[in-house]
Amino acid sequence: MQTPLLQVKHISKTYKLNKGWFKRESVEAVKGVSFELNRAHTVAVVGEAGSGKSTLAHLLAGELELTSGEILLHGQNLATTERQQRCMDIRLIPQKPSQSLNPRQRVGDQVIAPLTMYRTLSQELRQQKLISTLRDVGLLTEHAEYYPNMLSSSQRLRVALARALIVDPEVLVFDQTLSAMDVTMRAQLVNLLSSLQQSRGMAYIIIGHQLSMIRHLASEVLVMQHGEVIERTTVATLFSEPQTDYTQRLMHAYKELTQGSS
Numbered sequence: 001m002q003t004p005l006l007q008v009k010h011i012s013k014t015y016k017l018n019k020g021w022f023k024r025e026s027v028e029a030v031k032g033v034s035f036e037l038n039r040a041h042t043v044a045v046v047g048e049a050g051s052g053k054s055t056l057a058h059l060l061a062g063e064l065e066l067t068s069g070e071i072l073l074h075g076q077n078l079a080t081t082e083r084q085q086r087c088m089d090i091r092l093i094p095q096k097p098s099q100s101l102n103p104r105q106r107v108g109d110q111v112i113a114p115l116t117m118y119r120t121l122s123q124e125l126r127q128q129k130l131i132s133t134l135r136d137v138g139l140l141t142e143h144a145e146y147y148p149n150m151l152s153s154s155q156r157l158r159v160a161l162a163r164a165l166i167v168d169p170e171v172l173v174f175d176q177t178l179s180a181m182d183v184t185m186r187a188q189l190v191n192l193l194s195s196l197q198q199s200r201g202m203a204y205i206i207i208g209h210q211l212s213m214i215r216h217l218a219s220e221v222l223v224m225q226h227g228e229v230i231e232r233t234t235v236a237t238l239f240s241e242p243q244t245d246y247t248q249r250l251m252h253a254y255k256e257l258t259q260g261s262s
């Protein structure tokens, strides 16, 4: 059998809090989470506030250290992978991508920055890569000269995406990225993400409650509560037979919303 692209094995994260001289408290934000993900597939992670979703996103992207467990990419433990390679392999798209852009720096310089940080390429190749990546996300070559405030919010999201894509990642993690978007923007993004997934074979991890996006992009859903995965299901089952109290409430709210807007 083929090794899955990503294997997450019993990962946990405990935050230690210093509460004065002798008092130390800890929060077990993620407890023994496991799942696998293949190339060109998408898994969604949903759960109530404080259930550990963002912590999981940051653990996957290597921005937080694991307390225990391991994450393997192509069968290789990421703890043994060189830091720079790891940063290129799994990229996190933050909650508010527009805010991650520097208003005083041109779009082209910001998109190319990860490439100069992690790879040694000639100026000419970097420029070619910049242009092809801008095109991949539906931007024009001229946009490289713009500043972020000259773009629409949808275009700024594309810039953030281009910044992640320029180093050819294998996995993209969306940390509640899509929650503040309007319906039109989400629809455009679904189309863009699915065509990028087909052309590049990337795997996606979508954290958050954007059920219309999850329905179109994901094949599997993990439901988190108090740091643990309490339900693991296909998207079809989530929508037709939600198992836990939380997913039943979630689906109820979704149906009310979609019926109300139709």
Ligand SMILES: Nc1ncnc2c1ncn2[C@@H]1O[C@H](COP(=O)(O)OP(=O)(O)OP(=O)(O)O)[C@@H](O)[C@H]1O
Binding pocket: 015, 016, 017, 027, 028, 029, 047, 048, 049, 050, 051, 052, 053, 054, 055, 056
């Ligand atoms: N840096 C931190 N230090 C201490 N505790 C933290 C830290 N970050 C998160 N926590 C705690 O870990 C638990 C999980 O938080 P996390 O932000 O991962 O959940 P979440 O599901 O993403 O929540 P939300 O949907 O509100 O963003 C919570 O109890 C939270 O208070």
